[in-house]
Amino acid sequence: MIRIESAEDPRIAPYRAIRERDLVGREGRFIAEGKVVLNVLFSARRFEVESALILESRLSGMAATLALAPAEMPVYVASQEVMDAIAGFHIHRGVLALGRRRDGGGMDALLASLPEDALVVALVGISNHDNVGAIFRNAAAFEADAVLLDASSCDPLYRKAIRVSVGAVLKVPFATAPDETSLFDTLARYGFTQIALSPGGAEEIGDFRRAGRTALYLGTEGEGLPTTLMARMKTMRIAMSDSFDSLNVAAASAIALHRLWRGR
Amino acid sequence: MIRIESAEDPRIAPYRAIRERDLVGREGRFIAEGKVVLNVLFSARRFEVESALILESRLSGMAATLALAPAEMPVYVASQEVMDAIAGFHIHRGVLALGRRRDGGGMDALLASLPEDALVVALVGISNHDNVGAIFRNAAAFEADAVLLDASSCDPLYRKAIRVSVGAVLKVPFATAPDETSLFDTLARYGFTQIALSPGGAEEIGDFRRAGRTALYLGTEGEGLPTTLMARMKTMRIAMSDSFDSLNVAAASAIALHRLWRGR
Structure with a gap:
């Protein structure tokens, strides 16, 4: 002291x-x-x-x-x-x-360490500290095994992100990829089924059944995930009101991760 | 101009x-x-x-x-x-x-105007502007008919609450009650089934089936809803990880309102 x-x-x-x-x-x-x-x-x-x-x-x-x-x-x-x-x-x-x-060895070491039924959250372009912190909090509550971020997303170790996450960024392992293409390719190499959450998604997230390793992509509220990225995977939506179809990305992550939680 | x-x-x-x-x-x-x-x-x-x-x-x-x-x-x-x-x-x-x-005539006039299968969100002690704004946004996305607030909750017309709600506080009707006792009594008089969302809730929110008018209560993250209030109604939980049982109240509202949405 x-x-x-x-x-x-x-x-x-x-x-x-x-x-x-x-x-x-x-x-x-x-x-x-x-x-x-x-x-x-x-x-x-x-x-x-x-x-x-x-x-x-x-x-x-x-x-x-x-x-x-x-x-x-x-x-x-x-x-x-x-x-x-x-x-x-x-x-x-x-x-x-x-x-x-501590040096954790990066994304490859993290993915190699995950179980066969792992769920990871993949963030692309989420630059808002509050949203990143809130997503980590939801990931911890619903036992996602890791969070992966592209380089344009905010560093989870920013003070405000840590605070909003109530410490979840220190609990849920994470790694950063240079861009969404390398994120996708690496996850594919480790056998992940990759799905994108998007307002215009083809299927209801509630109808998706996890089998093996799953990666759930979340993008920004305004522009959403890049269309070239979404073209490479299944897209999922959260059905909601036609007259106010606007959900914050952290709220969307709460609903989706609750649906995907293996404890259900 | x-x-x-x-x-x-x-x-x-x-x-x-x-x-x-x-x-x-x-x-x-x-x-x-x-x-x-x-x-x-x-x-x-x-x-x-x-x-x-x-x-x-x-x-x-x-x-x-x-x-x-x-x-x-x-x-x-x-x-x-x-x-x-x-x-x-x-x-x-x-x-x-x-x-x-505009003068809308208060809580009685609002409740009297609601349909027979109305869903209202009742906020007790939610003083954080971001949380109130985010809950309104979720209420609009999942078509809650109104939001009721006790006097200790933040005014939805605070600038930041409006902004975080993306305008939902101007769309979803709301009214304020002096305290949670009058809130409960008034909702009971208008025939509402009242349920409380709480980490220690007796039933899973996903198992609840709406019938007639329903009011969903949300309280603060720290202290939660007053125990005297919870003793008067059914309590519902969102099941989550044992090792990180911490969900932001806005995230909890997203999950619960998505489950209760009549469009499902």
């Missing part, structure tokens, strides 16, 4: 100006916020944890969570004033940790 | 300092943003529209939308600089309108 008295203390440099940190070279590091997320982080095998930064007034409630962390992890403690000066804005919850991604 | 040259012009006073306007007396007025939302507003019977404020560069793309508005409605046009000065921040989309709610 190390008391921090100044925002300039070099030991807490990675916590400085948190809002800007998503934009510049993070070298695999990320900021996790909140007790629930820290519980997930400290239990996750795919991530290392470098330190925690806790508001002094929150410390007493954090004992059980901090007990999950590696014994050698430094816990920095700061007053509200110092913490806000470090972060660059008012840190309401006062519970932060600095994690680092 | 009226050109506005100064942020101090009294004609655009209701658009000033938009961010703060949700917090103070709005007298039934609200700001709608974006072309899609304005299309819904101009077609809605429950709202009057007082004016529009459009960025000069967006005007040419707005002809079809503005043709839906009342002929006497003033259309104010401003440069990006003037518009940002009016709003108090950078207005990226540049398409705003000022609406006003």
Whole structure:
């Protein structure tokens, strides 16, 4: 437990100006916020944890969570004033940790490790942090085995995506592909049946029965999935009102993943 | 079409300092943003529209939308600089309108007008603007007949709730009750079967069959619905993973409303 008295203390440099940190070279590091997320982080095998930064007034409630962390992890403690000066804005919850991604070997290693009846979610062009976080949360709730993202989708380790996911991005394994063509080709090589969720889909998602490995593609709300990509797979729709046929992509993922859940 | 040259012009006073306007007396007025939302507003019977404020560069793309508005409605046009000065921040989309709610006669009048197989969504304690907006969007997509809110839920006419709903709060009728007890009693008087969605619910929502009028209650993620309220009705759950039993309330509403949709 190390008391921090100044925002300039070099030991807490990675916590400085948190809002800007998503934009510049993070070298695999990320900021996790909140007790629930820290519980997930400290239990996750795919991530290392470098330190925690806790508001002094929150410390007493954090004992059980901090007990999950590696014994050698430094816990920095700061007053509200110092913490806000470090972060660059008012840190309401006062519970932060600095994690680092371990090298997992990329998409091939991830896909090779999945079971024979795996379900993966494939995101193409989902650049909104809230949507990516919300999709991961739904993927965790309905036990998808992995999430794959093309390079134009947002990094799941962005602070806001982690927060919205309530830690699910630290729980559901993910990997990134350079583009949707390599995503499709790699999934095909690993024996995945690939289906696209689209408002104009040919079949009802509720009628689809999983057999073997399945990949569910989700695209942006505006443009949707690229037509050249959809031409290569079965397209599925969620039937809804004719007069308001507009569903947020995270809401659509909730409905589809609930339908595809093997626990059903 | 009226050109506005100064942020101090009294004609655009209701658009000033938009961010703060949700917090103070709005007298039934609200700001709608974006072309899609304005299309819904101009077609809605429950709202009057007082004016529009459009960025000069967006005007040419707005002809079809503005043709839906009342002929006497003033259309104010401003440069990006003037518009940002009016709003108090950078207005990226540049398409705003000022609406006003008509007096609809409250919850009794609304419930009396609903069909015999009506589905209503009842929100208790949902104070987050994004969640309220997202739930309205799902309610519109799956043709709920109305949304009812207790006084502790957020006003659906808050700017961000309207935007997240993509205009659905202007499409799905709503009314507010002082508390959940009067909400329950009023719905009972109008013959509604009332069910509560809760992680610990007794039955699977997918097993519920609508018969007559149905009200689906949703509560906050943290505390959930009040136990005294849940004791008065059937409780329903969405089955999910044991190891990550956490679903956002908007995602839960998507799954439940999709299951309850009469179009299924």
